[in-house]
Amino acid sequence: MQTIDINCDLGEGKTAADCARDAQIMPYISRCNIACGGHAGNLTTMQLSVANARRNGLLVGAHPGYPDPDNFGRVSLKIELGSLLESIWEQVNRLRDVAGEAAVRLDHIKLHGALYNDAEADRALAxxxxxxxxxxxxxxKIMGLANGEMEAAARRHRQPFIREGFMDRRYLNDHQLAPRSMEGAVISELDLCLAQALCLAQGRPFESCxxxxxxxxxxxxxxxGDNPNAAAIAQRLLLHFQSQGIAVRR
Structure with missing residues (x-):
């Protein structure tokens, strides 16, 4: 049976109530990326997110971003490279310590927001x-955009890489994501999202923007995960894959 992984960025709130909302998504995914105090997240959210992920049998990864909680890591930050790397090191190790206390081993790292995008736009940074x-x-492992600069760099360094695809974003002809500023870059109709997700999972043709x-x-x-309907969307995606004979699996 063909398998696919579903991932979600979680632990980006501030309270136990935020983590409880995140937990509603977890039964329908196989992997989560937990914010570790850079763009979002704190000790409470990390501990609860790791515990909930373990309860749901999810793979757990670190989700570091620019250390800029005021902008939620969504703005490119002018920061000296050494300081950025030090911040990433601190973020990943912070979550690794929390996970270790819960007997959970981290599986991967996925960059967040503007840092994710900046790495794809700058080969040297990647x-x-x-x-x-x-x-x-x-x-x-490193998780990042399929066909992007991070994947190419991971191949050069022989580092295991998880190729990520987006069901709700249009792609350019060069397989890169269409910028959100472009009209039609975000797919709002769920049926179209599900159709694109299936094509990405099966390697079948779909249309660029x-x-x-x-x-x-x-x-x-x-x-x-920041979509108010994230749990319902994740459930629909899981059921859609299952109806096509694709298992969602760690």
Whole structure:
């Protein structure tokens, strides 16, 4: 049976109530990326998120971002590279310590927001980031955009890489994500999202934002946890895959 992974960025709130909402998504996914105090998250949310992930049998990864909680890590931060790498190191280790106390082993690292996008727009930055992650956290896979700069850098460093695809974003003809500023870059109709997710999982053709045919496969589909309907969307995605004979599995 074909399998696919569904991932979601979680632990980005501030309270136990936020974590309880996140927990409603967990039965329908296979992997979560937990914020670790850079763009969002605190000790309470990390502890509760890890505990809930363990209860639901999820793979757990670190979700570091620019240390800029005021902007939720969604703005490119002018920060010296050494300081950025130090912050990422602190964030990942902070979550690793929390996970270790709960007998949970971290599986991967996925960058957040503007840092994720900046690495894809800057080959040199992607190279430095992947080189740093491969050296400091060799046992952790890197999750990032399929066909992007982080994947290419991971291949050069022989670091395991999880190719991520997006069900609710249009792609450019070069397989890169269409910027949100472009009209039609975000897919709002759930049926269209589900159709694109299936194509990405099966490596079947789908249309770019300009209508050109694209065809590539991914290892994991992202569900956005900050969507108010995230749990319902994740459930629909899981059921859609199952109806097509695809198992969602760690």
């Amino acid at each position: 190279e430095r980031l992947v080189g740093f992650l491969a050296e400091e956290f060799p046992a952790l 300009s209508g050109a045919p694209l065809q590539f496969s991914v290892d994991s589909i992202c569900v956005h």
